[in-house]
Amino acid sequence: MPRSPLQLLDGLLDEHGMESAAHRFVLGGPFGAEPAGTTAERLARFADAGGLLVETSHSYAGGRAEAAVGRWLRGSPGTLGVATKVGHDTTGGDVPLSRDTVFGHVRSALENLGVEAIDVLLYHCDDPTRSVAELADTLVGLVEAGHVHRVGVSNWRAGRLRELAGELGARGHTPVASYQFSLAEPDPALLEGSLHADDTVLDVVRGHRLPLLGWSSQARGYFARGGPKDHHGRPDPYDTADNRARRLRCTELAGRLGVRPETVALAWTLHHPGVWPSIGPRTTAQLDGSLEARRVTLTGEQVRWLRHGR
Template sequence: MPHSPLELLGQLLDQRGAESSAHRFVLGGPFGSEPLADSFARLGHFTDAGGLLVETSHSYARGRAEAAVGEWLRKNPGRLGVVTKVGHDQSGHDMPLSRENVLDHVRGSLESLGVEAVDILLYHCDDPARPVAELADTLVSLVEAGYARRIGVSNWSAGRLAALAGQLAERGHTAVASYQFSLAKPDPVRLNHPYADEVLLSVVRRHGLPLLGWSAQARGFFARPTGGVRHDGRPDPFDTEQNRARRERCGVLAEQLDSRPETVALAWTLHHQGVWPSIGPRTTEQIDRSLRARRLSLTDEQVHWLQYGT
């Protein structure tokens, strides 16, 4: 039996052992752009409910997100693992992934978070001008320096992810992948990021990679009766004919299961082994609503029907 939440985290990332009271959800949210009391309430509630990971980035809220999460971690050491991402500047733009830039970002993240090492450290972007081997060496050096326990990438192309997974495996590490993953498949033009399509998922499966699935609730798409425009005024990347049909099927199944459409959609993500869905609740009630997905054991037939309608 594991002796701490972080030991259990390691077991579940390696897809070993029973989940018991812990779960695979990852907590995101508007850390750094809201009152600390609100962040603290959700972090505590999530941890008490068996949560193991909080996700943030060096660039979120212009650097304030890591500091907000760090305030909670200092008061609650060892209770929650942390994922952070480096490679974006504080305005959200990609930066060259030179070893010097990466080390500078990582050291800043560790200071803001108030930890000696992050549990999962990800490149937030790729740097296609650099060989994958060089970028893999930089990641491994961060583990060897004691700055990170697990390493990986977010938003790389499938080909570059496959190359990195191979390079890290040769060095004794299993990469962690972070991509958009949900029942709703985004319009790639509107999303403007790689997402976990079948090509990328084949890489994840072939190399046995843990997948952190951000926007697992499709930015609230399944909780809305209609879609069309996001809160920032841009077209919703998830508002497509196929996704509206998926949302309708979630509603049908939710009535049968005495649940909610967004909860059914999250249960669909949990059906996929090795996927850690990331949720971004604004309240503790929304956390509870998401966690109810653990009690919905969908059949293979239901999972297929939700996605394809057959």
């Protein structure tokens, strides 16, 4: 009997592997800020191509993103799992992660999405005024209430993530981690408060065998263009000397493989077990282009060379 998307998702998160009928790409995008038909077309194409998980947030698109995804999910129940994040208001600002606030946001997310339970629920930020134990208790309470299946965090410092993994592990849960992850390592001063999965974070992820949702896996299109691009009037956080060298190596290898440089860069993320790269195409053509990365096989030597140049 075929397994449901949720069963496949749980299996992949637990096993850190891939199955032939599914893939680890996570679909993000401007849900709620684009026509409903565009959203529907892209979600359907993603599901047909073996996608399992769509990613959004209670705060995206001024609070409209979850409802936009929910409109499609109601018409295609059980087709895709959904990950959403709570802890930001509709302007993107942090809110206190009290139990009442978090439960209120989750209940609203359930209504917006039109689902009985959220597949993956993440804290969008940390709340350093609260103990990790308290925040872990709230996450476990959401699971026990039947509101969510899996829990985790985004943009937590490595030390707090390690403590959370211990707290949740003692309660029988393995948290999902969410950080920026791509071949291009951004300048942290230009990431606007978000965190990259640096070596300190990856040490925790690997040590506790945490699934990693890697957002901006395509580095905002860095490998598809020849120069820097401003982001909301700020300098490109990916335009560094190291990343320019990585882009040249991608271009060289892409020429040998007969694919595009950005395809090689995205394939690089898939060659890290346990990483679920998040992609944000705005059209089905862009989605199809991203999915081409599944067909690129890299050797361990090539994976190291692309990153380190040796």
